[in-house]
Amino acid sequence: MFSIGEFAKVGRVSVRMLRHYDALGLLRPARVDSHSGYRYYAADQLARLNRILALSDLGIGLKQVAEVLDERPSAEQLRGMLRLRRGELAERVAAETARLARVEARLRLIEVEDAMSEVDVVVKPVEGARVVAVGGIAESFEYEDIGPVVGGLCASLAERMERASLKFAGPAIAWYEPADDRVHVQACAPYVGSPEGAGLDEVELPALAHAATLVHRGTMATIAESYQALARWIDDNGYRAEAGHAREVYLHTDGDEAGWVTELQIPVSAA
Amino acid sequence: MFSIGEFAKVGRVSVRMLRHYDALGLLRPARVDSHSGYRYYAADQLARLNRILALSDLGIGLKQVAEVLDERPSAEQLRGMLRLRRGELAERVAAETARLARVEARLRLIEVEDAMSEVDVVVKPVEGARVVAVGGIAESFEYEDIGPVVGGLCASLAERMERASLKFAGPAIAWYEPADDRVHVQACAPYVGSPEGAGLDEVELPALAHAATLVHRGTMATIAESYQALARWIDDNGYRAEAGHAREVYLHTDGDEAGWVTELQIPVSAA
DNA sequence: TTGCTCCTCACGTCACGTGAGGTGGC
DNA sequence: TTGCTCCTCACGTCACGTGAGGTGGC
Numbered sequence A, B: 001m002f003s004i005g006e007f008a009k010v011g012r013v014s015v016r017m018l019r020h021y022d023a024l025g026l027l028r029p030a031r032v033d034s035h036s037g038y039r040y041y042a043a044d045q046l047a048r049l050n051r052i053l054a055l056s057d058l059g060i061g062l063k064q065v066a067e068v069l070d071e072r073p074s075a076e077q078l079r080g081m082l083r084l085r086r087g088e089l090a091e092r093v094a095a096e097t098a099r100l101a102r103v104e105a106r107l108r109l110i111e112v113e114d115a116m117s118e119v120d121v122v123v124k125p126v127e128g129a130r131v132v133a134v135g136g137i138a139e140s141f142e143y144e145d146i147g148p149v150v151g152g153l154c155a156s157l158a159e160r161m162e163r164a165s166l167k168f169a170g171p172a173i174a175w176y177e178p179a180d181d182r183v184h185v186q187a188c189a190p191y192v193g194s195p196e197g198a199g200l201d202e203v204e205l206p207a208l209a210h211a212a213t214l215v216h217r218g219t220m221a222t223i224a225e226s227y228q229a230l231a232r233w234i235d236d237n238g239y240r241a242e243a244g245h246a247r248e249v250y251l252h253t254d255g256d257e258a259g260w261v262t263e264l265q266i267p268v269s270a271a
Numbered sequence C, D: 001t002t003g004c005t006c007c008t009c010a011c012g013t014c015a016c017g018t019g020a021g022g023t024g025g026c
Helices: A004-011 A017-021 A046-058 A063-072 A075-113 A143-163 A222-237 B005-011 B017-021 B045-056 B062-071 B076-115 B142-161 B220-236
Strands: A040-042 A121-128 A129-138 A172-178 A182-193 A202-207 A208-217 A240-241 A247-252 A259-271 B040-043 B122-126 B131-140 B172-179 B181-190 B203-204 B208-217 B239-241 B246-252 B261-270
Touching: A004 A017, A004 A046, A017 A040, A017 A046, A017 A202, A046 A063, A046 B122, A046 B208, A046 B261, A063 A075, A063 B142, A075 A222, A121 B045, A129 A143, A129 A172, A143 A172, A143 A182, A143 A222, A182 A202, A208 A222, A208 B045, A222 A259, A247 B208, A259 B045, B005 B017, B005 B040, B005 B045, B017 B040, B017 B045, B045 B062, B062 B076, B076 B203, B076 B220, B131 B142, B131 B172, B142 B172, B142 B181, B142 B208, B142 B220, B181 B203, B220 B261
Parallel strands: none
Antiparallel strands: A121 A208, A129 A182, A129 A202, A172 A182, A172 A247, A208 A259, A240 A259, A247 A259, B122 B208, B131 B181, B131 B203, B172 B181, B172 B246, B208 B261, B239 B261, B246 B261
8 A cells, every 4th residue: 555645746737636526526535544545555446547647648638548448438439539739739739830830920020120020910700791892093002102092992881881871881892903013992981771862882801811911100191111021921821822812991980091091901821 | 989889899809808907907998987987098099909919910818918918028128028029929839730740640640550559659758866876687578588587586675675675766667788699687776775795786777868658458478569559659659769777667566467567668869 | 742744624726707796888 | 678798807728847735754
C-alpha cells in the first residue's frame, strides 16, 4: 500500500491530481481510512493511473477517459473516437500554424515600419442583402474624378428612396469596376419598404464567405492608401483576393469628411 | 451611433463579446444611456474593435491586448512580445503535432490488434537515487536462469540491509547487462541509514530525463513480453532507446507471484 | 514534542455562451 | 399594444494549482 504522497511520487503526478481523479471516480484509492480519511493505493493501481495518463495525453477529456476505462467500448467505437480526435487535432494544428504565420507577418511588418501599424485587418464573412442601386460612370479611379460621382449617386439614391418611402435598413455601400478606360460606379443600400416604381435597380448583393476588411477613417481622398494597405496585408498573410469587386461600406458620413468612417471589404480565399 | 445589436452586426461579433469588452474596459461604448443603461457605439469604434480582434486573433490575451492598446508600447517592446508569442506558438504546434502522431500510432495499433491494448506506456522523468547494491551473474536472459539469480540477490540485499539496520527508502530495483555470453545482474535499493561495513556496494543511480515506462503485472516469467511491447511502443511513437540499461522497479512482491507488480523503465530520447 | 503528511473546502484560471428574470423603445 | 431589443446577474466550461485552516501519524 502506498500513501497518496508515495503513489504520486512513483506515478509522477501531483497529489492534487490523485485527489481530483478520486473525486471524478476515475481512480478510487484501494483503501480509505474511515477515521482519518487518508487514501491508500495498491501498486496494482499504477496500471490504471497510466491508462488515465496515456489517454488524457492524447487530448481526451477525463469524462471520456472514464467511459473508455469503465464501459469497455468496442474496437469499432474506439476507432471512431480516435478518428474524431485525429480530425480535431489536425484542425488545431492547422489553426495554430496559421496563427503562427500571422504572428510572423506582424513581426515582419514591425521590422519595416518600426511601430505597430494602425491598420488592423479582420477577415470575416459578410452577409448578402437585397439592395436598391443606382449606377454612374467616372473618368478614372482618381479621387477628383470618382469622389463627386459617388457623392452624387449617394445623394440621388437617398432622394429617390425618400420619394418612394423606402427606409435604409443599413449603411450605404459602393463599389467600382473598370469599364473600357473609365470606371463604373455603383451606390446601393439595403432597404425596408416596397421599391416598385422608384426608378431604382433592385440588386441581390451576394454574401461573401470571407472578406478582408479594414476601417478607413477620414476623407475619401486618402482611401487609395487604405486599399493598398489592405491589399498588402492580404498578400503578407497568405490570403488571395478572390473574384468579385471590393466594397465600400459607409458607416458614418455625417458632417465633416474628416470624421467619416468607411469599411473596405475585399473578398478573399485562403491561399 | 449604433445600438449594441447593430454594432455587433457590422463588427461580426456577439453582443455578449461587446458587453464583455466593456466590462474589461477594453471597448467602452461612446455613450451609455443613463436611464436605460443602453450602450451606443460610434462608427469610429469599429477600428478599435478590429484592433482588439486582430490582436486576440494572434492568441494574445485580452489583458495584454488592453496594455497594447492603451499603454502604447515601443516598437522594441512589441517585437519582444511578438517574439515571445511566436515561441509559444511554435512550441504548441510541435506539441499538438506530437500528440497527433500518438493518436495515429494508437489508431495503427488498434487496426492490428482490434482492441484497445492493455499496455499503457507513459513517458516520464525518473529521479536518481543513492542506493546500496549487490551484483551477480546469470547464464542467460531466460527466466529459468535469471529468475533465481534476481530472487537470490534481492533476498541477500534485504538480509544485509537488515543486519546493517538500513531501511528501504523506496522499492527495490534491478537491471541486467550482457557480459561476454552471460548476464550481469544488479539488485539495489534506496536506503535510510548508514551503510558502512554492511558489505554492500554504494551506487549513485542516475536520474533519467525521459523514461518510457510500463507496468507489468504478474509473474516474472512473462516479463519478456512486456519488454517487447514497451520496445514496440517506443518505435511506434517516435522515440529512441537511449544509452543506459532498462530498469525493473519492484513495486509489489509480497505473496503469490501472480500478484506482483513491476515497473519497466527504458531511457529514451525524442527521435 | 516537533515536523511532516494528510485532510477538506473554495477560489482562480480564460473568454465568453447560455439561460433567468426583468424592463425600455418603436 | 405586441414583439423586439436591451439590461443585469450568475452559472458553466476544464483540469487542476494554490492557499487557508485544521488534524493525524511517527
